[in-house]
Amino acid sequence: NMKITDVQATVLKTGSIFVQVYTDEGVIGIGECSPMNSAVIANFVNTALKPLVVGENPLEIDKLWNKMTFRTYKLGVQGIQQEAIAGIDIALWDILGKVTGLPIHTLLGGCYRDKVMMYASIGGGADMTVSQMVNRVESYINQGFKAIKIRMDWGAMRQDFNVKKDYEMFKAVKELIGDDIPLSFDANNGYSVRTAITQGRRFEQLGIYHYEEPVAQYDYAGIAKVADALDVPVSAGEHEYTRWQFRDLIEQAKVDIIQPDVVKCGGISEMVKIAVLGSVYNKHFVPHQTQPTIGTAANLHICCAMPNANRPQEFTGRNPQLDELFIEPLIFDDGYIHVPKKPGLGLEIDEEKMKAFAL
Incomplete structure (x- = not known):
């Protein structure tokens, strides 16, 4: 089974938060969180959610959504918690699309x-x-x-x-x-x-x-x-x-x-x-x-x-x-x-440009 090896939320100079989910098969999914408070939400992804999903199968998306939601439920189901989960969840759907060769729609x-x-x-x-x-x-x-x-x-x-x-x-x-x-x-x-x-x-x-x-x-x-x-x-x-x-x-x-x-x-x-x-x-x-x-x-x-x-x-x-x-x-x-027709979201990040644009 494919496994998640890393999760990384990156805050950009625009305040945007891009999330990357890495796997042991080299497939990388991308997602995004609401930038209501970029530092706080990115930290939630990297500290509260990442330990819950690393080692898990990225294709078991609903299972992981429930794990992230209910294991952090008392940290709030309005605002930061769900905004952070969103970034990982979108990236997991991107991975599923890339693995199957199909667009998310x-x-x-x-x-x-x-x-x-x-x-x-x-x-x-x-x-x-x-x-x-x-x-x-x-x-x-x-x-x-x-x-x-x-x-x-x-x-x-x-x-x-x-x-x-x-x-x-x-x-x-x-x-x-x-x-x-x-x-x-x-x-x-x-x-x-x-x-x-x-x-x-x-x-x-x-x-x-x-x-x-x-x-x-x-x-x-x-x-x-x-x-x-x-x-x-x-x-x-x-x-x-x-x-x-x-x-x-x-x-x-x-x-x-x-x-x-x-x-x-x-x-x-x-x-x-x-x-x-x-x-x-x-x-x-x-x-x-x-x-x-x-x-x-x-x-x-x-x-x-x-x-x-x-x-x-x-x-x-x-x-x-x-x-x-x-x-x-x-x-x-x-x-x-x-509507993008390529697998997953249909978007590919230029890693070097993103790193240069990160805060």
Whole structure:
């Protein structure tokens, strides 16, 4: 049996965390963790998780996911623990693909779409003027994006801080892009329930594609009130990490769209379970994803293998510094990314370049 010989999480100059899983047969898998606190998460991979998987068979992915999750359960199943597990889990799927000679989407059951439309996810709205956001959106349209989301980054601690500006910003962007380009709005948990409903109705009059995290992430009853009051699909999920948390999000918060993040929610193994759970409840599947290389590739493999993932998917845009680390980076063309067809993730790291770019 193949054995894992080493696990290494590397923090890059961008703050990104790349994970490599080494085997005794020379097959190396790559993964990525959410960079919420790069030093802490990389340390969790290298000290808490590595001893649990070294010596194990990398092809026994679900067995290893459960071992990593339940042996470190009291270290938290929201945040660091699952974000660290994600990096190893993605790398294990990459190994399985390389050993079988198959892309991950084939291992998941097949590819429903060869390319995926991506929406430009544009953050920082809280600290921008209306004209600054309009200029940002215009630059993304010029890159070929055919769908847009503007993010306010308010957070639950700045509730109802500048509702009027948010509306003016959405209205100005809508006037710029017209009705043919879907426009979504992410309040980043920044509204009270009453404000979220009133603002949502105003957005509906202008034409809104989806309404993301309108109220505090912990207020499932409040999210449900907003979802029930509006016609626009309400979404959430970047603050949930396991299928059990998504069960509660679906049943209690009553969201229309679920948004797990593959570099946060324990990797491909758990995200696929979450996707299947969502399909049972007939929910749209539009994952959160802001990491433009490994994270996006893993996300694409899952999305193209899910029949209900037919809406545009999140992309913050290419990062040339990170693209440089790959022999053949992902291709963004005319609003779409083509799903990698090579074995595993379909990405290969240039080891020397990565070492030079490490912190």
